Each structure stands twice: as structure tokens, then as C-alpha cells.
Amino acid sequence: MQTPTPTAPQTADRPPVIQASHVDLTFHTNDGPVHALKDVSLDIPKGAFVSFIGPSGCGKTTFLRCMAALEHPTGGTLTVNGMTPDDARRARAYGYVFQAAGLYPWRTIGRNIALPLEIMGIPKAEQEKRIQRVLDLVELSGFEKKFPWQLSGGMQQRASIARALAFDADILLMDEPFGALDEIVRDRLNEELLRLWDKTQKTIAFVTHSIPEAVYLSTHIVVMSPRPGRITDVIESPLPRERPLDIRDTPEFIEIAHRVREGLRAGYEE
Numbered sequence: 001m002q003t004p005t006p007t008a009p010q011t012a013d014r015p016p017v018i019q020a021s022h023v024d025l026t027f028h029t030n031d032g033p034v035h036a037l038k039d040v041s042l043d044i045p046k047g048a049f050v051s052f053i054g055p056s057g058c059g060k061t062t063f064l065r066c067m068a069a070l071e072h073p074t075g076g077t078l079t080v081n082g083m084t085p086d087d088a089r090r091a092r093a094y095g096y097v098f099q100a101a102g103l104y105p106w107r108t109i110g111r112n113i114a115l116p117l118e119i120m121g122i123p124k125a126e127q128e129k130r131i132q133r134v135l136d137l138v139e140l141s142g143f144e145k146k147f148p149w150q151l152s153g154g155m156q157q158r159a160s161i162a163r164a165l166a167f168d169a170d171i172l173l174m175d176e177p178f179g180a181l182d183e184i185v186r187d188r189l190n191e192e193l194l195r196l197w198d199k200t201q202k203t204i205a206f207v208t209h210s211i212p213e214a215v216y217l218s219t220h221i222v223v224m225s226p227r228p229g230r231i232t233d234v235i236e237s238p239l240p241r242e243r244p245l246d247i248r249d250t251p252e253f254i255e256i257a258h259r260v261r262e263g264l265r266a267g268y269e270e
């Protein structure tokens with residue numbers, strides 16, 4: 001990552017939890033090879049909130065899926081908590097939040113959150129404790145017995161974050177979790193997510209299409225180019241950790257947003 005500004009959140013001196021070195025990924029399809037990622041190198045320090053932004057199809061999801069061992073790079077190296085992504089997956093080093101909440105409609109919110117815990121063989125009493133704790137973290141206490149269809153889209157997405165938090169991994173991988181929500185709900189969930197990040201000290205890798213969302217949430221913004229996806233800029237945010245929503249009107253915020261936009265533009269022009 002780049003040299004931090006003096007007021008930057010203090011993550012630069014922490015050990016990296018995710019290390020990518022010259023990662024390449026080519027999909028082999030019936031229509032020929034698709035070069036999705038090219039020479040991607042990045043260290044994500046412990047406790048950072050890192051957003052990935054770039055045009056559609058630039059490989060943001062693919063890179064996140066590589067961290068989760070759902071895809072495998074065809075070149076370079078990638079480690080998660082010092083392990084291969086496959087080992088990190090087995091060690092349950094991360095929780096994954098998808099674009100759609102993906103809750104089972106026939107299970108209550110509590111039982112949806114319990115599912116990964118049941119698979120892990122966690123005793124019932126411990127499951128219940130964890131369900132209450134994560135519902136509290138996402139401000140859904142009391143909704144345990146509701147079914148997903150009884151909740152709004154924003155609440156369903158919060159429930160899916162709770163499910164990802166339930167096995168208490170240090171890393172949270174989030175693929176455009178709020179992309180389908182209206183702006184007001186998204187603002188609220190952005191605020192909540194920041195609070196949750198602050199409270200839990202997790203490392204978060206977050207994919208988004210929104211410049212304001214990336215700037216508001218992140219300690220580091222990774223700007224990617226059109227396919228084959230490369231990193232064109234890594235911006236370390238000088239914004240304080242405490243961020244009310246109206247920080248978006250400050251000159252500092254507008255300046256970072258401008259730099260992200262420039263980075264996106266540069267990616268197109270190369």
C-alpha cells in the first residue's frame with residue numbers, strides 16, 4: 001500500500017492478512033480465454049476496510065472469490081492469514097456476504113444464521129448465544145423467529161451479514177452487498193457497517209460500484225481498470241475513523257472521490 005498521510009487510520013504498520021503478489025487469472029471458456037485479472041499485487045493490513053471499485057467486468061468479484069478459494073489464480077501467489085486460500089477456507093478464516101442476501105425462505109432468520117454453525121457441529125446452546133450476539137450487532141434483535149419474506153431488503157441483507165459474522169472470522173469478504181438497495185437504506189447500512197467494523201475490528205474487503213460508498217467506508221480504496229483487471233491506484237484515506245454521513249460534503253471527501261474518478265478514467269485511457 002502507499003505511504004499513509006499523517007492523519008490516515010493506523011493500519012499501515014499492522015501485518016497484512018491478505019497478500020496478493022502478481023496474481024493472474026484466465027478463465028478458459030468455449031469462446032476462448034478470458035483474461036480476468038492481470039498482475040494484481042496488494043497487501044491488505046489487519047483491521048483495514050478495503051474497497052474495490054472499477055468498471056463492470058473488471059474482475060472485482062473474481063479477485064474476492066480468489067481470496068475465498070472459490071476461484072484459483074492461474075499465476076502469482078495469494079495468501080489469507082498466511083495460508084493458501086484453500087487452507088484459510090478450511091480454517092474458516094473469513095465470512096462471505098453475497099450481492100443477494102441468499103437466505104433460505106423456509107428457515108427463520110435465526111435458523112438461517114445457525115446453518116453454518118450446525119454444519120460446524122457447534123453445540124445448540126452456543127449457537128443460540130452466537131445468534132443473539134450477531135443479531136444485536138446488526139440491530140436485528142427480536143427478528144430471530146421471522147422468515148426472510150417478512151423482512152425488508154435492507155433487513156435481509158443485515159441478516160446475511162449476521163450469518164457471515166456468526167462463526168466469528170477475522171475477515172469479512174463482501175461482494176456489493178448493498179447494490180440492490182435504495183439510497184436511503186444504503187446510507188443507513190453504510191453507517192451501521194462502519195460501526196460494526198469499528199466494534200469488531202475485522203478486516204473487510206468490499207466490492208462496490210459506488211464512488212461515495214467506497215470513499216465513505218474505506219481506509220483504502222483500490223481502483224481497478226477494465227478487463228484484464230489491474231490495479232490502477234490504491235488510495236489510503238485520510239478521513240478519520242469516526243465518519244458521520246455529512247462527511248461526504250467536506251472538501252477532503254470530495255477530493256478523494258475526485259481521485260477515485262481520475263483513477264477510473266485513467267484505467268479506460270490506458
Ligand SMILES: Nc1ncnc2c1ncn2[C@@H]1O[C@H](COP(=O)(O)OP(=O)(O)OP(=O)(O)O)[C@@H](O)[C@H]1O
Nearest residue numbers: 027029034036055056057058059060061062063227
Ligand atoms: N466462471 C467464469 N467463467 C468465465 N468467465 C468468467 C467467470 N467468472 C467471471 N468471468 C469473466 O471474468 C471477468 C471479470 O468478472 P467479474 O465478475 O469478476 O467482474 P466484476 O468487476 O465483479 O463485474 P461486476 O461489477 O459487473 O460485478 C468478466 O469478463 C466475466 O465475464
